[in-house]
Each structure stands twice: as structure tokens, then as C-alpha cells.
Amino acid sequence: MVLRSLRDNVQDEGFLETRDVSYRRSSDDHQLDTQSPCTFTAHVIAPQSLINVKHCAVNRPHTLSSYTNCQNVTHPPEYLTVYYQNVRGMRTKTQHFLLSLSSCDYDVIVLTETWLREDILNSELSTNYTIYRCDRNSSSSQLLRGGGVLIAIKNNLTGIAIKMHGFEHLEQTTVRVSLPNLSLYICCIYLRPNSDPDLYSSHASAVQQVLDIANSMDRVLVVGDYNLPHLRWTFDHDLKSYLPENATSEQEISIMETMVAGGLYQICSLSNMNGRTLDLAFVNNTDFVELFEAPTSILKVDPHHKPFVLRYEKHLNENMVFSETYDDLDFDFNRCDMDDISADIEAVNWQAMLGGNDLDHTVPLFYGTIYRILHSRVPKKRVRNKVDYKFPWWNARLGRMRNVLRKQRKHYYRYKTEDNKIVLRQFELQYETARNNAFRDYLNRIENSLRNNPSTFWTYVKSRKRSVGIPVNVFHKDVSANSASEAVNLFADYFRGVFNSSPVNPSQEYIDSLQSYSVNLPLLNISETEVMEALSSLDSTKGPGPDRLPPVFLKRCARSLAVPVNMIFNRSIIEHTFPSAWKVAAIVPIHKNGYIHNIENYRGISILNCLAKVLEKFVYDAMYSKASQIIADCQHGVSSETRKPFRSSETNCRKHPSSRFIQCNYTATTSGEHPSSRTPQPYDPGPNLIAAGGAQRALHSTHFHLTRKCIK
Known part of the structure; x- marks a missing residue:
């Protein structure tokens, strides 16, 4: 009876509805330069606190990097x-x-x-x-x-x-x-x-x-x-x-x-x-x-x-209009027909489209064609970054009870009668009891699974030690951010500043002291079948990179995408060039420790394009099969558990407790030139280095001059 009267009497005045906005640097002097080796895009969860934006019907161009201005904006809550x-x-x-x-x-x-x-x-x-x-x-x-x-x-x-x-x-x-x-x-x-x-x-x-x-x-x-x-x-x-x-x-x-x-x-x-x-x-x-x-x-x-x-x-001017720039639409690959998309991709004459251009023009043509197909075949979904943290003990029953409780709260705030206060306290007590029981059950599950699944316990401990999200009011030294866009720019400036672009110039005496080995790396030729198998083996649960193409799309359309992707891969190897579009990474700030508002307590995680990582994997496999034969036993941290012998940084600590570090230097030589005819050069881990063991350096040559130095 109480619930029925509550539904009949409470008018929905609207509670605080919020939405998140992903901001991106947009000033002319801070444009993204895809030709720059240290180019990156910084995405920061930026709470848009008091702006409720109506969903605007917009005609989006055939690109995912464009942003839409919505001018029809409602006023904030009262x-x-x-x-x-x-x-x-x-x-x-x-x-x-x-x-x-x-x-x-x-x-x-x-x-x-x-x-x-x-x-x-x-x-x-x-x-x-x-x-x-x-x-x-x-x-x-x-x-x-x-x-x-x-x-x-x-x-x-x-x-x-x-x-x-x-x-x-x-x-x-x-x-x-x-x-x-x-x-x-x-x-x-x-x-x-x-x-x-x-x-x-x-x-x-x-x-x-x-x-x-x-x-x-x-x-x-x-x-x-x-x-x-x-x-x-x-x-x-x-x-x-x-x-x-x-x-x-x-x-x-x-x-x-x-x-x-x-x-x-x-x-x-x-x-x-x-x-x-x-x-x-x-x-x-x-x-x-x-x-x-x-x-x-x-x-x-x-x-x-x-x-x-x-x-x-919240006293507002009646003629005041709020506007914000944001990108809130994304492809919903769960509600599309992948067979139709694959058919459209196979119908494209990729040889004629991609055959007569250099690599930096070929990749944009490929993406432009894929985006046009996706815009015509894939429905859009509105992406909302949730502000509130979803607690692990939360369940559907608590959600329904909280919705009823919120209506009763608004009902009390509107009338403020003693009867409403009594009813509200009853609802609060019932909800508090259910919430405490759910939390107690959650702790019991953690305790019972501690022996068989200790990761759940440590997940709970970390959740109690780390804050969720990135605050807007961050600062770096004497500069503070007062808005979400300022926070993004402050993170971008900080991550750009910590990058050291100065080349490594070791002494000639040090270079002469390095022992040299010759490794003949044949020209890598990737087939369409290998590309299709690599795309089909992707983890579909992972998210997309800056190109907004998730692994689930690449995996389900692997057969049709094998032709254009294979052309780009082989051209990249032949031309000794890594595509500029794949040098762009989304930098996600991750809080390490210390004061959460200090930017210096964050480290950046690079989110790479999925296709770039597939190319890296091909080059890495080709390199490792040759370089692994001459890697010394004292070299650790260069092989994974799937490769034998397995030597990680952990095995290094057990076997060489006094080792400080081990350095492995690679130098590329031009195709057809004997390695001994060139002076060994130190390996420079530049900003465009692919993480897979120096694989990007392999794109510039078919021969490698490898030197190693073990420092105790």
C-alpha cells in the first residue's frame, strides 16, 4: 500500500542526471601531428558536472575523429x-x-x-x-x-x-x-x-x-x-x-x-x-x-x-544556453550483421585503391573505406561514462529498492511532513538492512574463495586503497586545472614533457667494447592466410585503439579484411616504413601512488591500434627465431612463458642476484650490405619503438647487426 501511494503521489521532478565527456586537445597550437614521432592523444575521464545534454540528431561525417556541437541543452536540476x-x-x-x-x-x-x-x-x-x-x-x-x-x-x-x-x-x-x-x-x-x-x-x-x-x-x-x-x-x-x-x-x-x-x-x-x-x-x-x-x-x-x-x-538566467563539444556516438557491433559488412568489404577493389599510393596515403584510404561501410551497416550507440562506481556487492534487488527510496526522498523534500519522514525512515532502514546483508555476503564469498581464488581478495584490497576515476582539479607544480578540458591539457603537457627525444650518443670506446654477432634475417613476406589466422585469433573482449576498430570486428571479418591488411603489412616491410597513423596512441593516465591530484603521481598507458600490434607480432616472431640462437644465458626478460628456454626478470633475480642490468643493442644494416662493413651503433629506443623487442627497427632492413653486453 505504501509503495502504491508512493507511485501515485510522487511526481518525478528529476534528480541529478550527469554524463561524462571525453575531451581532446583542440587548440590550433596543440593539434595532433601524425607525422611527429611523439604524437599521442590523451583521453581523460572528465566529469561534466551540471550539464544535461539532450540527444541531438546529427549527421555525422564518415570519420570517427569528428566531434559534434549540441546546442539544445536543458537546464541543470533545480x-x-x-x-x-x-x-x-x-x-x-x-x-x-x-x-x-x-x-x-x-x-x-x-x-x-x-x-x-x-x-x-x-x-x-x-x-x-x-x-x-x-x-x-x-x-x-x-x-x-x-x-x-x-x-x-x-x-x-x-x-x-x-x-x-x-x-x-x-x-x-x-x-x-x-x-x-x-x-x-x-x-x-x-x-x-x-x-x-x-x-x-x-x-x-x-x-x-x-x-x-x-x-x-x-x-x-x-x-x-x-x-x-x-x-x-x-x-x-x-x-x-x-x-x-x-x-x-x-x-x-x-x-x-x-x-x-x-x-x-x-x-x-x-x-x-x-x-x-x-x-x-x-x-x-x-x-x-x-x-x-x-x-x-x-x-x-x-x-x-x-x-x-x-x-x-540553482538560480539561472532564463536565456542562458549551455553547450559542450563531445563525441558520444560509437559503433554498436553487437547489433549489426557481420556477413553484410564482410560482403561490402570483399566487393571493394583493394588492388586498384591501394596499389598506386605510398604507405602514408594507403592507410587513410583503407580507414576511410572501412568507416563508410561501417556507417552504412552498423547502428550507433550512445556512450556514457558512468560517474558512480559500481560496487561488487550490488545486485538488482538493491537497485529497485534504491529507486523507490530516491522517490520517497524527493517526496519528503517537497512536502517535509512528519508522516513523510516516518515513511522515509522505514524505507531507509529496509534498504540499509538489504545493503548490509549484500555486503556481508560479498565478504563471505571472498573469504570462502581465498584459498582457491586469492585474486578476488586482492582485488577487494586494491579497491579500498585506490580512488576511482581521475579528479578534475589536478595540478602540476604551480599550474592547476579548473575544468575537465584544462585537466586533459595538463596531462598532455606533462606526458609530453617527460618524453626524452634526445638521441643516445655513447662513446666510441664503449661501442668498441661491445661484442658483435651477425644475424641474417631474410625478407619477411606475409601471406593473406597468415593475416587471416592472426586476425581470427584476436581476443574479442579487448577494447579498440585510437582507430576505434575493436578486435571483435577484426576477428569476425578476418576473411574479408585479410586482403587489404596484407597489402598494408607487406608494403610497410618493403618500404621500410611504419604507417604514421599507427604511431598515434591513446594515453590513459593511471594513478600510481601518493596524492591523487598531483599529476606527477600518474603514469601513462598507451592504447595502440590493434592492426599495428598484429604487424608487430609478425615481425617479432621473425626476429626472435633468429636472435634467440645467440642470446646469452645471462640475458633475461626477452622471452615469454610460451618460448623455451623461459627467462624472465624473475629468473634473472634468482640466478644472478648481483646483476644490475643487462643491455642488448641492435643496429640495422641496409639490405645486401655485409654487417662487418659497418660500425656497430647503439640501439636507440626511440619514441616510435614497437614494444615487441625492437620489431619496428626490423622494418628498415633485412640484416641485423646484434651486439650484447652483460653488466654485472
Whole structure:
């Protein structure tokens, strides 16, 4: 009956719908240069926080690198919700906090008295929120226990930490939340009971800096535990806020003369079990915000501190139009007829099309023809990068319960009656019980499979140690990013900067000390059958490279693609040229360790085109069959488990514990030239080097001069 009345009465006002955008460098001075050896494309998961884009019907050209501008954009949701609570310690509540935030709908969560320490990672607290916190330290207090503040911003919003120097002695943190046409500055503070009046003055000075940064359209929220138990507040109808009526102590007078007199309005009047108001909320504008007691709490409620919710109205100009450039359509190969695609590919006269051009013109012609066929035969799907992390204990029943719970939450926020609060708490309790049971079952499964499948245990451990996604507000040295596009460009500049393009110039004495071997590598000739077998053996579960052709397409159309791909492979070997289009890689930043907002703590993973890796495999197999005969026993790390004898970096550590490193130098000679007629040159691992043991160097010659040096 409750569910039926809920469906009948709740109107769908629309919750925060978000979508992700993949940004790409687009300025004229940062265009991708396919001729450059260090060309790359950086794809960063960039949350588009407050823009709901209508699906636009567009006529896409026959290319997958084009982007479409959509101008028909809806306005963001009407409200932004901020939850506040003094949690009185959460060291032992991190798991409960993680579970609570897994289905939380608040946009911002502000907590005081967190009692956290540096050894508690942000990833242990939430994966759906970006955490900004200030733990108690020696600068803020001599007491190690207690204190601390935290601000959590939902991943679909863009938050930037505001660094204010000179206030390290305060347990305070400030974050700017970027909205479409304004910013919301949130400052959270915790002041111990009987704190020195100078701390209140310092806090007021920090707030004044925030007010100086904000413009007239921005919103400022200062919230926290001020621990002024004897101060009473009276509502002023003209100011629409509360004024102190009995300020007598130095701390109380400092608040009155600075915060209140400085243009901020105190809007919280919730009293605790003793009738005292300890937690205060100051805003710079009372017209677009309301404060009310939270119907349910995220963590256990302390009787001295009532949690409350602030709803900010997102005041927008009616004529404001939001636009964003993005590429949101991709080929849906699961809903196409591969036989029709193969027939269209076989109908093309590849010999006439690809026979009379050089390699760098042949490859674009091949891709252009394939793209035209795919556009006519393959339906499109809209790609949405999910902002929220999907938890491994999640199931369909929890999803249905959460949907009903969200409707009841909106119903309560609209009417705010006691009956709605009772019903909401019942739904919250039922959902919390089901969620905890699902999580407990998940942990039991991990424990039971620990002996037979320990990888599940380590997967769980890593998920609790690593944050999900890449934050927008990253920085490198003195440069910070304030938007998703700026973050992408900052990553691109950093990865470009760490690449060293200077050639290796060893001394002649070192070159003469290297021992030389002659290896005759016959000219590699790849047949169509070999290409078809190689394409048919691809792993169809892998994703595509920058050319957007996934292995599942190449595998299912291997017979028809064997002719043009074989022509490109053999021409590449004959012309001693690697296609420029295959030198482009998608660089994916992977967080290693340390502060997640520091770009220097990321390493780049190159996503290569699948066809380029197939060509590398052919060349590598041809090279290894010859070079393996002269590889010394002390050389490790050049063979895989499928090749005998198997020598990896692990076997090197066991056999040669004192070895520092082993260097193998390759030098190509021109076809028909005897290796001994040339001076050995060091092997230069340039930017275009294919990972398969120097296979790209093999494309330039049919003879190799190999030298090796074992360094102990």
C-alpha cells in the first residue's frame, strides 16, 4: 500500500542526471601531428558536472575523429543539496560511511570532528565522492585525538580546493564547487571548546579571503562546530537570519564583529538535547537557500549535534544556453550483421585503391573505406561514462529498492511532513538492512574463495586503497586545472614533457667494447592466410585503439579484411616504413601512488591500434627465431612463458642476484650490405619503438647487426 501511494503521489521532478565527456586537445597550437614521432592523444575521464545534454540528431561525417556541437541543452536540476553532521569520530565507522555513500543522493557532504589520521585513505571512505579534508595535526593542536573536518563532493560535480596560506593552525578546509553560471564556496571549520579568541579572528580572516575571491553571483557557505554553547540566536525577519542576542565572551564578540558584521547571515537554529546551538551555518545570501533538519543521518547522530540539510536553488538566467563539444556516438557491433559488412568489404577493389599510393596515403584510404561501410551497416550507440562506481556487492534487488527510496526522498523534500519522514525512515532502514546483508555476503564469498581464488581478495584490497576515476582539479607544480578540458591539457603537457627525444650518443670506446654477432634475417613476406589466422585469433573482449576498430570486428571479418591488411603489412616491410597513423596512441593516465591530484603521481598507458600490434607480432616472431640462437644465458626478460628456454626478470633475480642490468643493442644494416662493413651503433629506443623487442627497427632492413653486453 505504501509503495502504491508512493507511485501515485510522487511526481518525478528529476534528480541529478550527469554524463561524462571525453575531451581532446583542440587548440590550433596543440593539434595532433601524425607525422611527429611523439604524437599521442590523451583521453581523460572528465566529469561534466551540471550539464544535461539532450540527444541531438546529427549527421555525422564518415570519420570517427569528428566531434559534434549540441546546442539544445536543458537546464541543470533545480536544487543542490548539502548535508552537514558532526560525527564525533569516524575511525571505526569508515565501512559504514562507505556503504552509506554508495547510495547517497546528497551533492555535498560536510563533516566535523572526523578524528581521521593520515593512514586512513580517502578511497576507504568513498568512491562516489571526491574527498577534501583537514585532519588534526601538530600545527592545529597538541592533542592527537579528535578534531578534523571533511568535505565530500559528488563525482558528477567539479570541486576545487582553495589553498589559503597562513591558516595552517586552523582545522578548516575550503572547496569551490563550480556551477554553470556561478560558484559555491564551502568552508568547514571546527573550533574546540574554550578555544583562544585569536582562532576565531583567524577564521574570520580566512572567511574574508573567500568573500574577496567570490563575485556578486557566487554563493558562500561557512559551516561548522563553533562550540559557543551560551550564545543565543534570535530570528530577524528583515534580514531573514538569526542574530546573537547575548554576546559577552571574547569568542562570541569576535563572531559578531567579524562574521555577522562582515555580511554573512547565520541561518541555523537547530538546538541539541540541552537547548544549545553549537553548529552554525553562515551564508552570504538567504534568498536561494533553505535549512532543515536531516530526516535521516549518514552516521550515528550525536545528541549534542543535530545533522541538517541545506538546499541551494540553482538560480539561472532564463536565456542562458549551455553547450559542450563531445563525441558520444560509437559503433554498436553487437547489433549489426557481420556477413553484410564482410560482403561490402570483399566487393571493394583493394588492388586498384591501394596499389598506386605510398604507405602514408594507403592507410587513410583503407580507414576511410572501412568507416563508410561501417556507417552504412552498423547502428550507433550512445556512450556514457558512468560517474558512480559500481560496487561488487550490488545486485538488482538493491537497485529497485534504491529507486523507490530516491522517490520517497524527493517526496519528503517537497512536502517535509512528519508522516513523510516516518515513511522515509522505514524505507531507509529496509534498504540499509538489504545493503548490509549484500555486503556481508560479498565478504563471505571472498573469504570462502581465498584459498582457491586469492585474486578476488586482492582485488577487494586494491579497491579500498585506490580512488576511482581521475579528479578534475589536478595540478602540476604551480599550474592547476579548473575544468575537465584544462585537466586533459595538463596531462598532455606533462606526458609530453617527460618524453626524452634526445638521441643516445655513447662513446666510441664503449661501442668498441661491445661484442658483435651477425644475424641474417631474410625478407619477411606475409601471406593473406597468415593475416587471416592472426586476425581470427584476436581476443574479442579487448577494447579498440585510437582507430576505434575493436578486435571483435577484426576477428569476425578476418576473411574479408585479410586482403587489404596484407597489402598494408607487406608494403610497410618493403618500404621500410611504419604507417604514421599507427604511431598515434591513446594515453590513459593511471594513478600510481601518493596524492591523487598531483599529476606527477600518474603514469601513462598507451592504447595502440590493434592492426599495428598484429604487424608487430609478425615481425617479432621473425626476429626472435633468429636472435634467440645467440642470446646469452645471462640475458633475461626477452622471452615469454610460451618460448623455451623461459627467462624472465624473475629468473634473472634468482640466478644472478648481483646483476644490475643487462643491455642488448641492435643496429640495422641496409639490405645486401655485409654487417662487418659497418660500425656497430647503439640501439636507440626511440619514441616510435614497437614494444615487441625492437620489431619496428626490423622494418628498415633485412640484416641485423646484434651486439650484447652483460653488466654485472
